[in-house]
Amino acid sequence: MIRSEPPVRTCTGCGRKAPQEELLRFVADGSELRSSPRGPGRGAYTCRRLACFERAVARRAFARTLRRAVHVDPALARLYTRTR
Numbered sequence: 472m473i474r475s476e477p478p479v480r481t482c483t484g485c486g487r488k489a490p491q492e493e494l495l496r497f498v499a500d501g502s503e504l505r506s507s508p509r510g511p512g513r514g515a516y517t518c519r520r521l522a523c524f525e526r527a528v529a530r531r532a533f534a535r536t537l538r539r540a541v542h543v544d545p546a547l548a549r550l551y552t553r554t555r
């Protein structure tokens with residue numbers, strides 16, 4: 472019997488692996504980073520924690536994962552719930 476496992480992706484912030492549905496997905500739209508829950512193209516993922524987004528930005532991990540220079544709009548932080 473073959474079970475289909477949910478796809479696992481890696482957070483670009485902390486490196487944690489998690490089911491894709493638990494993570495936020497981003498793509499490069501030209502040179503802008505955009506939130507894109509699904510769709511074609513290479514995606515970069517983070518946990519739903521602001522800390523992971525901030526760490527990914529600080530490390531330029533989105534650009535590394537997407538293999539192109541992307542501008543990260545700080546307003547994307549609104550996608551996250553602040554944890555403490």
Ligand SMILES: [Zn+2]
Nearest residue numbers: 482485518523
């Ligand atoms: Zn993370």
